[in-house]
Amino acid sequence: xxxxxxxxxxxxxxxxxxxxxxxxxxxxxxxxxxxxxxxxxxxxxxxxxxxxxxxxxxxxxxxxxxxxxxxxxxxxxxxxxxxxxxxxxxxxxxxxxxxxxxxxxxxxxxxxxxxxxxxxxxxxxxxxxxxxxxxxxxxxxxxxxxxxxxxxxxxxxxxxxxxxxxxxxxxxxxxxxxxxxxxxxxxxxxxxxxxxxxxxxxxxxxxxxxxxxxxxxxxxxxxxxxxxxxxxxxxxxxxxxxxxxxxxxxxxxxxxxxxxxxxxxxxxxxxxxxxxxxxxxxxxxxxxxxxxxxxxxxxxxxxxxxxxxxxxxxxxxxxxxxxxxxxxxxxxxxxxxxxxxxxxxxxxxxxxxxxxxxxxxxxx
Ligand code: NAD
Numbered sequence: 001x002x003x004x005x006x007x008x009x010x011x012x013x014x015x016x017x018x019x020x021x022x023x024x025x026x027x028x029x030x031x032x033x034x035x036x037x038x039x040x041x042x043x044x045x046x047x048x049x050x051x052x053x054x055x056x057x058x059x060x061x062x063x064x065x066x067x068x069x070x071x072x073x074x075x076x077x078x079x080x081x082x083x084x085x086x087x088x089x090x091x092x093x094x095x096x097x098x099x100x101x102x103x104x105x106x107x108x109x110x111x112x113x114x115x116x117x118x119x120x121x122x123x124x125x126x127x128x129x130x131x132x133x134x135x136x137x138x139x140x141x142x143x144x145x146x147x148x149x150x151x152x153x154x155x156x157x158x159x160x161x162x163x164x165x166x167x168x169x170x171x172x173x174x175x176x177x178x179x180x181x182x183x184x185x186x187x188x189x190x191x192x193x194x195x196x197x198x199x200x201x202x203x204x205x206x207x208x209x210x211x212x213x214x215x216x217x218x219x220x221x222x223x224x225x226x227x228x229x230x231x232x233x234x235x236x237x238x239x240x241x242x243x244x245x246x247x248x249x250x251x252x253x254x255x256x257x258x259x260x261x262x263x264x265x266x267x268x269x270x271x272x273x274x275x276x277x278x279x280x281x282x283x284x285x286x287x288x289x290x291x292x293x294x295x296x297x298x299x300x301x302x303x304x305x306x307x308x309x310x311x312x313x314x315x316x317x318x319x320x321x322x323x324x325x326x327x328x329x330x331x332x333x334x335x336x337x338x339x340x341x342x343x344x345x346x347x348x349x350x351x352x353x354x355x356x357x358x359x360x361x362x363x364x
Pocket of ligand 1: 043047
């Protein structure tokens with residue numbers, strides 16, 4: 001699954017140069033503080049291996065300082081490759097000892113969804129700032145506990161919403177906010193892919209919390225929220241399953257519709273059984289704009305009723321990490337805070353409730 005999913009996300013354009021946006025966060029008066037912040041990666045699976053570790057090497061303000069893994073083989077291979085000494089390598093059981101590791105400022109949690117809450121809370125208690133992959137957790141109750149733990153320890157919490165730092169998405173937010181295409185009335189958005197290995201954790205409800213919706217549908221949901229700048233008030237959803245054995249525990253395909261306070265209606269879909277759905281389009285009084293592909297690691301493109309908009313590509317994980325480092329330095333909350341993660345989970349819970357109740361439901 002990881003290879004096919006990765007290939008799918010890594011769509012794209014030959015010749016796209018991935019590079020971190022250059023910006024002087026700590027120049028001038030802050031130069032003395034310009035120590036790179038140490039990041040401990042928890043979970044050395046596909047995302048950590050193929051995206052985050054390479055991105056970390058390109059960041060301006062972060063560095064890989066420690067690893068947390070259950071595999072002695074990975075511990076040695078990563079330690080050797082990235083020059084991480086035995087004192088900065090942790091098993092899951094010994095994770096709490098990271099409290100005494102001054103080389104670590106940020107714990108980046110890249111584990112199956114059900115483990116996000118536990119490790120966020122343990123990291124906060126160890127006195128570390130937390131960057132946690134999406135979806136934030138398996139329930140809004142867990143999200144609230146994560147937010148409370150970080151608040152109690154006065155640590156920052158951010159969720160791995162890489163698209164919110166990506167220039168094409170930022171440009172679309174700007175088009176929406178400036179009403180360049182007039183007042184928005186409708187958004188169509190969707191993200192799906194064909195999932196492989198039937199034994200993987202993404203198909204186990206206890207570990208994943210849900211299926212396509214939790215994993216990739218969340219990108220379409222996020223896009224609707226950040227394009228409107230509003231929270232959905234009600235949703236109606238429908239689930240379809242073509243393979244009830246493979247998808248016995250989690251959703252295979254869901255379509256849903258959300259109503260926003262300004263009257264915008266968003267129609268969204270997500271699936272674990274087909275490739276090529278990776279887009280959004282927003283319609284205003286004067287025209288439309290959208291992205292296709294929209295949520296890939298690179299090669300995302302904007303098209304509008306007035307033509308294409310070409311923008312630089314960036315390393316989304318590197319940018320996200322540097323932005324979080326900037327928040328820590330400047331002691332201000334991240335744009336993709338725990339509250340932001342919670343809002344998505346509340347909407348996702350409403351979507352599952354609507355499927356269960358076969359009716360329109362309010363988002364709490
Ligand atoms: P993966 O399966 O490749 O890696 C998961 C890691 O967790 C592995 O190292 C595995 O050994 C470890 N692990 C520890 N306990 C485990 C358990 N009980 N069961 C299974 N694995 C266990 O997954 P991934 O694709 O790296 O995804 C990890 C997280 O990152 C997920 O929350 C996922 O939603 C998120 N993710 C985000 C993006 C993004 O673009 N932001 C992309 C992919 C994945």
